[in-house]
Amino acid sequence: SAVISQKPSRDICQRGTSLTIQCQVDSQVTMMFWYRQQPGQSLTLIATANQGSEATYESGFVIDKFPISRPNLTFSTLTVSNMSPEDSSIYLCSVRPLDGNEQFFGPGTRLTVL
Amino acid sequence: GQQLNQSPQSMFIQEGEDVSMNCTSSSIFNTWLWYKQDPGEGPVLLIALYKAGELTSNGRLTAQFGITRKDSFLNISASIPSDVGIYFCAGQLGAGTYKYIFGTGTRLKVLA
Numbered sequence: 001s002a003v004i005s006q007k008p009s010r011d012i013c014q015r016g017t018s019l020t021i022q023c024q025v026d027s028q029v030t031m032m033f034w035y036r037q038q039p040g041q042s043l044t045l046i047a048t049a050n051q052g053s054e055a056t057y058e059s060g061f062v063i064d065k066f067p068i069s070r071p072n073l074t075f076s077t078l079t080v081s082n083m084s085p086e087d088s089s090i091y092l093c094s095v096r097p098l099d100g101n102e103q104f105f106g107p108g109t110r111l112t113v114l
Numbered sequence: 115g116q117q118l119n120q121s122p123q124s125m126f127i128q129e130g131e132d133v134s135m136n137c138t139s140s141s142i143f144n145t146w147l148w149y150k151q152d153p154g155e156g157p158v159l160l161i162a163l164y165k166a167g168e169l170t171s172n173g174r175l176t177a178q179f180g181i182t183r184k185d186s187f188l189n190i191s192a193s194i195p196s197d198v199g200i201y202f203c204a205g206q207l208g209a210g211t212y213k214y215i216f217g218t219g220t221r222l223k224v225l226a
Contacts, residue, residue: 001159004156031212042202042216042217042218042219043157043202043216044216045213048212048213092156092157096212101145101162101164101206102147102159102162103147103159103204103214104159105149105156105157105158105159106156107155107156108154108155108156110154
């Protein structure tokens, strides 16, 4: 399985500011995803990060609010823009390796917006 | 977004007991994944299932891909305190889609 790291692991931010979360994988992967997990809830897919092109967003999520970059096969960033308390969640990076259909998750970034 | 129904939603069990949980849908899936999430951590993949009727074990955990391809089951035998956590199923619909749909989760609490 891939080893996935995320930075920061947690942060407390002020309303109206932006936070960029980094995801680094120790091996090349085909697909990278960003999920949100609100307190006590399941995982909701925000977008699929595409290498060298714009991310594919799910219904209810837009690029202006959650810009995503994926410059290569092992790295992606998610920015949470113009934050409000409703953005307080765990944000999870997930990857699919080159040689399988399984999906692995990073440790998550716990975001609190005041 | 779309979610799978998981049951039970939560359960308290005594240490040493066996646990069963399931995931159901009206849609047909071609892959099922089962995860465990500890507090403050990301989900960890436990078992992957790829064909109808498949039964796969990982230590004390056994998962099955339902014959109808609309459901999956996870069993934990002889539970121990470290089994505490939230268990999620995830299903991938048929050919042509790459995304997984996640279940609502089963929160397991083990009483020593």
